[in-house]
Amino acid sequence: MNSSKKVIKIVKKILFIAGTILAALLCVIAALLRCSVDWMFATWSNLTMDELVYHMNAPLDGTNEGMVTDYIGSCVAPAVVVLLIVVILFTAFKNKRKLYYIVMAVVSGLSLLVGGSAVYTAWTGLDVGDYTENKSTYSTFIDTNYVNPNSVELTFPEQRRNLIYIFLESMEVTYTDKKNGGGFKEGCIPELTKLAQENEDFSGTDKALNGGYSMPGTTWTVAAMFAQSSGLPLDIAIESNSMDTQDSFFPEVTTLGNILEDEGYTQDLLIGSEAEFGGRSLLYTDHGDFDIYDYTYAEENGWIPEGYKVWWGYEDKRLFEFAKDRLKDLSSSEEPFNLTMLTVDTHFEDGYLCEDCPDTYGDNQYANVMACSSKKVAEFVEWIQKQDFYEDTTIVISGDHPTMDTDFCDDVADDYTRKVYTAYINPATEPEATNERNYTTFDDFPTTLASLGVDIEGNRLGLGTNLFSSEQTLSERYGIETEAMELSRNSKMMENLADINTDVPELLAREGKVPAGVVTAGEYDVENGLLPIVVSDISNVNSGIESILAAVWTAEDRSDLTWIQMQSQDGNSYAGNVAVTDFDYKTGEYQVEIYLVDGNGNQFDIGGTTGVVQ
Template identity: 35%
Template sequence: MLGDSVELITFIKQNITKSTIYEEHYTAPTQDVIHFPEKKKNLVYIYMESFENTYTSFKNGGNQPYDLIPEIYQLEKENINFSNNSEVGGQSVFFPMIRYTMGSTVAQTSGVLLTSVFEFDHNSVASKMSSLLGPLRRLEDVLHDAGYNQLFIRGENTSFAGYNKYVGRYDNSKIYDVTNAKAEGKLPANYEHSWGMQDSLLFPIIKEHIEELAKQDAPFCISTYTVDTHSFEGGFRCELCDPQIKNDYAAAINCSSRQVADLISWLSEKPYWEDTVVILVGDHPAELCANGVRFDEDGYIRTTCNCIINSPKTPVNEKNRTFCAIDMFPTTLSAIGCTIDGDRLGLGTDLFSDTPTLCEEMGADTFVEEIQKRSDYYNENFLSKK
């Protein structure tokens, strides 16, 4: 009850205080400020559920006695990894609006946050909000205007948290989920899973869709999500998990690392590999109720994973950065070769550039405080008038 009271007090303070952060810093992602290269790159964007650098070993800068994610750590080390330190690291600024999948998704694809609402079920809030965000211009709109075919594919039902209200806005933007997989006979008879379908069944379907899109005469973008490392339930062990790892959550983390790396290895053998940029990103930190891994003991700074593979660009400075989910919006477009006037879109900053993020410019604490306040600009410009 004490925690609920504190949350309510914080919510009231935020909503009686207005911020002008959007008026002062928001950059609309219009066609006149985003410039695509002549040869457009394909994009495969993988949101890895609750995936943290915390899961690697002490030696690698993680917080475990041994490395649970050797494949993902190696990918981060060998490719572009925006880090809060001088080694492999990641996003270190978090607050309630980006600590769950749908909130993080909106931030990463628009540079804008789902508004702060006092309700215990964030996903219920997201479902209501997603249908109101019609005026908000996002990554899907930008790529559509640039001629991309797009697919949004995930193992759970995409009605969850209103995801299907946020994406799939165009005829060449398709949504695929467990409902489609069942209808196509892709799942075993009487298959049941609390989140729809496990990753080991989803990944072969992803490969099929990549192959189909690659045959078409247009660049493509596939956005997908893993789910087996969902921390609230303590992860989901599958037939691919290492039986020597006895803890289910640790086993799921280790298995997810291998499955994602295997997908990238498969992609690397395709003729369209050189024209494809892959982005891996942990969508948010894990719930602390997950057992079997060490989290923030002894003041350890938790960060989510990120890795950009095959980008035609080299960052000015990818290390010792302070950033959050909103910065992935312009960074994603930059990663596929776009140039962005002013280096900012939404409230996010292109991490490839030398422009400081708002977390760096304002200070992380000030930014977090301001972004959670009420915004008249947000309500007037991003929400449908229903």
């Protein structure tokens, strides 16, 4: 009887502890979830599930450190405070079991309500229902309308024109004033407004600015860059991998970079942040063999002081100066060039206010940053126009996507249609149509080639249409809403084009993130005929260690190779012994190679050594 009571008492104690831990865990998860959802919507406006899924799968390499710090302060810190409050509550009532259980139940119930409300907010705010429905539905829109550049005849002019393609972070037509087609009573991009009006934005005879719609799969930077150079959305499911860890970026897709590479162009990507972020480096090295000049390159090559970092890397003021230097070098060659740039100061939230930024708009920092960007871009274009190479150079200026700043566009009318800023400067052709065009950023792909004087058979590439031609765009043919709906769905063609690499060891090796360790061979134990092997300082193992094996051989052709199972010592070191009897007491050098098998069954060579038996 006493034994039964003792067992019951132990079980109750276990349940009591388990219940306490569960209640506390629920509370922390609910707090973190609620804060994370609120922070997410406060940080990103117009956030889409496509973008969220993409970046949740992407490494943090190159992320703005301020954003990470803000998340910790806004989400992690409150969750820790909540945990402390719960611990204090439980401690206060631990000797009053009935009250303790009531407190536990209340805490658990509130946690479920808070967590549930967070899930509901995210579900409705991100239209998860529509997203999941669309992702369970296949559309033939892309499959039917995609024009493979490899199937089209492209005729370049005898004198190849240079290209300067400037992606402006988060730049919209919206930022100009209403009389010029914007969404504000007072615009903040006067120089960019003038550039678009004096050059080509496909607004026809209307002075109101025109721009491209940003379709699903194009609303974040790398997706926008891919869309404008390939005519396709970045629509991909890559589970725990990301484009950063792939060994190719849609390898079967022919992009602007591929086409210009084949025509002998020298190509540079110049950005003030880390190109690795989001897979941008992979996109441009895989499609056009671009030389990458990013924040990392600038620091390593003395462009900026060692350790210098503001915002996402370095500011646009420096970017334009570096661009001038690159253009001087590129134009000194006889080869045509493509300099592709990406600004960063206008990134949400509120942008980066450099020392040159005006105070025209008072405490509206984002407007001041936009005004500063507008002026700097115009000054850069003016500098280019004074250079000898300008006569044979086309400049394309395009916003990458609509801004995700949470409140900057609050005063813009709900029925106003937001489009990215677009301007083609010094193109080699003129528009055939005189009417305002209805187009998306996909259309920039063939339009850019046409601006270089390239004759495009059929005037269509990817999902894009050459806007200098009179050919209908897909937006004009189907309507923006229909096109957007169809692009939100799955496409068999896109799945086939993605060619996702699931060879994890190969992917991690390419990124320098493979597991590693220090392998040493000890002194030969003559008495026992054993050669000790130790593996220590094991690192870069993200999914646990299933086993570590040692491959040992003495023959040059490895004909006597023997495998040894290493034994864990303290979780970060493994040890094993080579039985010399297995090698007929052979003396001399014993070659050892260590292999780690992780929790997912992937095998990695983590190092080797040479032992000596005398």
